[in-house]
Amino acid sequence: MHLALTGKYEVIVADRMLPRRDGLSIVRILRADNNHTPVxxxxxxxxxxxxxxxxxAGGDDYLVKPFAFSELLARLGALTRRxxxxxxDQRLQVADLTLDLRDQSVKRAGKPIxxxxxxxxxLAFLMRHSGQLVTRTMLLEHVWEFHFDPQTNxxxxxxxxLRSKIDRDxxxxxxxxxRGSGYKLSECP
Amino acid sequence: xxxxxxxxxxxWRTTAIRLAVGYVLAYALALVVALxxxxxxxxxYSDARARSQLQQELKLLTHGSKRTDxxxxxxxxxxxxxxxxxxxxxxxxxxxxxxxLVGNLLAWPTEEDIxxxxxxxxxxxxxxxxxPKWFEDDSFIPVIAxxxxxxxxxxxxxxxxxxxxxxxxxxxxxxxxxxxVLLSLAMGLTLGRAILQRINTISSAAARIMAGDLSRRVxxxxxxxxxxxxxxxxxxxxxxxxxxxxGMREVTDNIAHDLRSxxxxxxxxxxxxxxxxxxxxxxxxxxxLGIEESESLIRTFNSLLEIAQAxxxxxxGNVQALxxxxxxxxxxxxxxxxxxxxxxxxxxxDCSCVNIEGxxxxxxxxxxxxxxxAIKYTPAGGAVTVQVIQADNAVELxxxxxxxxxxxxxxxxxxxxxxxxESARHxxxxxxxxxxxxxxxxxxxxxxTLRDGHPGLHVxxxxxxxxxxxAMS
Numbered sequence: 001m002h003l004a005l006t007g008k009y010e011v012i013v014a015d016r017m018l019p020r021r022d023g024l025s026i027v028r029i030l031r032a033d034n035n036h037t038p039v040x041x042x043x044x045x046x047x048x049x050x051x052x053x054x055x056x057a058g059g060d061d062y063l064v065k066p067f068a069f070s071e072l073l074a075r076l077g078a079l080t081r082r083x084x085x086x087x088x089d090q091r092l093q094v095a096d097l098t099l100d101l102r103d104q105s106v107k108r109a110g111k112p113i114x115x116x117x118x119x120x121x122x123l124a125f126l127m128r129h130s131g132q133l134v135t136r137t138m139l140l141e142h143v144w145e146f147h148f149d150p151q152t153n154x155x156x157x158x159x160x161x162l163r164s165k166i167d168r169d170x171x172x173x174x175x176x177x178x179r180g181s182g183y184k185l186s187e188c189p
Numbered sequence: 190x191x192x193x194x195x196x197x198x199x200x201w202r203t204t205a206i207r208l209a210v211g212y213v214l215a216y217a218l219a220l221v222v223a224l225x226x227x228x229x230x231x232x233x234y235s236d237a238r239a240r241s242q243l244q245q246e247l248k249l250l251t252h253g254s255k256r257t258d259x260x261x262x263x264x265x266x267x268x269x270x271x272x273x274x275x276x277x278x279x280x281x282x283x284x285x286x287x288x289x290l291v292g293n294l295l296a297w298p299t300e301e302d303i304x305x306x307x308x309x310x311x312x313x314x315x316x317x318x319x320x321p322k323w324f325e326d327d328s329f330i331p332v333i334a335x336x337x338x339x340x341x342x343x344x345x346x347x348x349x350x351x352x353x354x355x356x357x358x359x360x361x362x363x364x365x366x367x368x369x370v371l372l373s374l375a376m377g378l379t380l381g382r383a384i385l386q387r388i389n390t391i392s393s394a395a396a397r398i399m400a401g402d403l404s405r406r407v408x409x410x411x412x413x414x415x416x417x418x419x420x421x422x423x424x425x426x427x428x429x430x431x432x433x434x435x436g437m438r439e440v441t442d443n444i445a446h447d448l449r450s451x452x453x454x455x456x457x458x459x460x461x462x463x464x465x466x467x468x469x470x471x472x473x474x475x476x477x478l479g480i481e482e483s484e485s486l487i488r489t490f491n492s493l494l495e496i497a498q499a500x501x502x503x504x505x506g507n508v509q510a511l512x513x514x515x516x517x518x519x520x521x522x523x524x525x526x527x528x529x530x531x532x533x534x535x536x537x538x539d540c541s542c543v544n545i546e547g548x549x550x551x552x553x554x555x556x557x558x559x560x561x562x563a564i565k566y567t568p569a570g571g572a573v574t575v576q577v578i579q580a581d582n583a584v585e586l587x588x589x590x591x592x593x594x595x596x597x598x599x600x601x602x603x604x605x606x607x608x609x610x611e612s613a614r615h616x617x618x619x620x621x622x623x624x625x626x627x628x629x630x631x632x633x634x635x636x637x638t639l640r641d642g643h644p645g646l647h648v649x650x651x652x653x654x655x656x657x658x659x660a661m662s
Contacts, residue, residue: 046491047498066487068480118522144523148495148554149488151622152561157526180480 009037011079013072014059016043016050024057031058038079040072051147070181074133081132092127095187097166097174099127108166118143119162126175126185135182159183203385209377213370220366227358239331239347240309246278246345247307247333259284259341263291274320277348279330285340293320294344305334305342314346387416391423403431436497444493447607447619448486455482485619492621499551499628511547513584513652514540514577517556521575524560532569535560539576543584545652547633555629558622559588559648567592567645583651591645600639626650 012030014023027039038061041054046064054062061075090101096109104120106113115123122143126134136155140146163175176184250265251257263282270280273293281292289296297303300315311331319328332346394407406427407420462475521537528535545552556575563573567590576587595603595610602608604627609620626648630637636651 046494066490068484144519146523146553146557147550148557149491150557150561151488151619152524152527152564154524154527157530158523161526180477 011076012037012039013076014039014041016041016045016054024054024059027054027058040075040079042067042072068135068181070133070178071135071137074135074138074182077132078129078134078138081129092124092130094127094130094185095172095174097127099124106166108170113165115162115165119158119165122158122162123166126183129185131184131186133178133182133184138182203381205381205384206374206377209373209380212377213373216369216373217366220362224359224362231358236311236331243309243331243333243345243347246347247335247343250343250345251335257338259290259337259339262337262343266291279314279320279332279344279346279348281344283342283344290341292344294318294346295320297342297344303332303334303344305336307333307335309333391416391420395423398427403427403434443607444490448489451482451486451489455479455486458482489619489621492619492625495551495554496621496625496628499625499632508546508548510544511549511552512542513545513552513586514542516549516553517575517577517586520553520556520560524557524564528560528564528573531564531567532571533564533567534572535564535575536572537575537577539578541577541579543577543579543654545584545633545654547652551629551632555626555650556586556588558626559650562622563588563590563592563646563648566590571645580651582654584654586650586652587647588649589642589645589647591642594641594644594646595639597641603639604637 014027016023018026023041023043027041030037030039039059040061040063041057041059042063042065043050043054044065051062051064060079063072063075092099092101098107099105099120100107101124106115106120106123122139125139125142137149139155139159140148140150159175159177163173167173167175172187174185174187176186178184246269248254250262250269252265256262256265259282266280266282270278270291270293273280279292279294281294281297282290283297284290287297294314295318298312298314298318301312303312304310309331310333311329313328314330314332316328330346330348332344334342334344336342391407394405397405406424409417409420409424458475459479462472467475517537517540521535525535560573560575567573571591573588573590576585576589578585578587599610603610604623607620607624627637629635630650634653636649638649638651640647640649
């Protein structure tokens with residue numbers, strides 16, 4: 001608590017079930033103190049209203065226990081990345097793949113690629129987090145806005161479709177699968 | 190009985206007694222106030238009456254001051270005096286030298302100096318001069334006195350029995366008050382005892398239930414009064430609690446039963462890996478397998494919790510107006526790729542935009558589970574269609590497939606937790622999908638039905654139409 005208030009951190013992980021105190025109170029104090037360090041709230045309370053409470057208290061992300069460690073790392077990565085001066089420009093670029101948010105166009109090596117609206121959202125999310133591990137749950141939450149765990153490999157199938165559109169006919173694959181964890185969009189695997 | 194148990198209430202501490210006592214006090218206060226008011230107004234009234242009567246009598250005797258001869262007045266007074274004492278009238282005529290000429294007063298009163306000015310005033314007259322059998326304590330009497338031309342004096346008085354009247358009233362009222370006090374106390378006691386008895390039955394039933402007999406209920410009498418209404422409510426509450434506890438127990442049993450085997454599998458896999466030295470590649474594989482196994486465990490665990498929460502009837506999400514059609518579109522699009530991969534045509538057919546009320550997350554998951562089932566069990570080449578149909582007072586979501594369907598006898602069973610049909614043994618899954626759909630449906634007061642599609646399975650979820658701004662709880 002003292003450390004969180006005084007130190008300067010890149011990101012703070014706050015557990016809700018702390019001895020004698022809800023981690024959210026710390027987040028509230030931090031925010032009241034005008035401290036904008038990104039906070040990931042960690043909790044076994046996984047219902048939607050718990051999540052909402054966590055985010056309303058000033059948390060930037062909410063992860064429900066039990067979680068895969070890679071999921072935590074990926075989310076922390078996304079949070080620290082967000083902290084850096086955000087690329088406010090409307091153009092995202094990874095290697096020779098470009099995505100223009102204004103006219104919703106995607107080009108690889110100058111050649112236009114046609115994407116479905118949802119595929120566009122998926123790619124935009126991946127590009128915004130390029131070079132970082134992105135988990136299936138993160139994609140579900142941010143691209144489809146579903147907060148449940150599909151029993152089938154829906155996300156994998158969507159990714160493989162997207163991959164076939166952006167990586168086919170190109171020597172350098174950009175969309176990589178990180179085994180057991182998720183995906184990564186980058187020049188090197 | 191433990192130390193925390195509150196002692197049974199004493200009769201004199203019951204609300205009924207307190208009410209009775211309070212009522213008596215209020216009644217007494219009102220009586221006292223009324224008494225004061227009555228005596229005050231009586232005094233004013235009788236005073237005024239006496240004043241006018243005395244003046245009238247004087248006028249009569251003196252013939253409006255025209256009769257001044259003492260003898261004539263004496264004669265007139267003798268006539269008027271008949272039955273004077275009985276009528277509470279006092280008469281006295283004395284000569285100039287103070288001798289009584291006529292009257293029922295024995296002598297001119299000396300207790301108080303009475304001015305002979307023809308004005309009415311209330312004076313105290315000593316008992317010795319009052320006629321016999323006069324009211325004993327009524328010695329304050331309105332009188333009028335005047336002097337005649339020859340020096341004689343005339344005194345007229347009118348007893349109004351004021352004090353006596355007041356005393357009588359007070360007596361009656363206090364008797365009434367005493368009666369009221371006794372009656373109220375008796376009523377309070379009876380009422381208190383009756384209510385105490387009713388409450389004691391409820392209280393003792395509660396104590397039994399607390400001691401662990403959850404199936405016990407508060408007895409309901411055939412009187413159908415407010416206590417029975419309360420008992421009925423309490424019983425309904427107890428029923429719900431018992432149902433929830435039963436649900437919890439089921440979940441615990443399920444967890445114990447169905448998570449134990451995968452956990453054992455995970456453990457033995459890891460143990461076997463450790464038994465002899467392996468290559469790094471083998472270790473990696475074992476670890477990856479372990480992660481996979483634990484992930485499926487977590488998934489099952491989460492599903493169970495979600496079902497339990499939905500069953501418990503708590504809305505985990507915010508209830509919101511929800512366009513079922515838009516949500517169905519999103520899900521069909523989401524699962525479209527998977528369906529295509531499985532060689533199925535997944536399409537949304539009819540879709541009318543109607544809002545329902547509910548949690549988007551839960552309903553999305555329920556529809557997702559239905560779609561996953563349809564995709565999983567329909568052989569390649571089949572078709573899965575989704576419809577959102579507006580009925581009279583309901584919105585119906587249908588997921589139809591033309592797969593093998595479910596035999597009629599098994600349709601009810603597949604809704605139970607962990608039930609997987611023999612034909613589904615070879616496919617992945619934990620047997621919780623339809624249980625969750627069922628729980629979500631129940632939470633939204635929706636009706637889940639499975640029908641034969643000739644061929645295939647037709648699943649329908651009938652949601653009640655959105656009611657105007659009414660919470661679902």
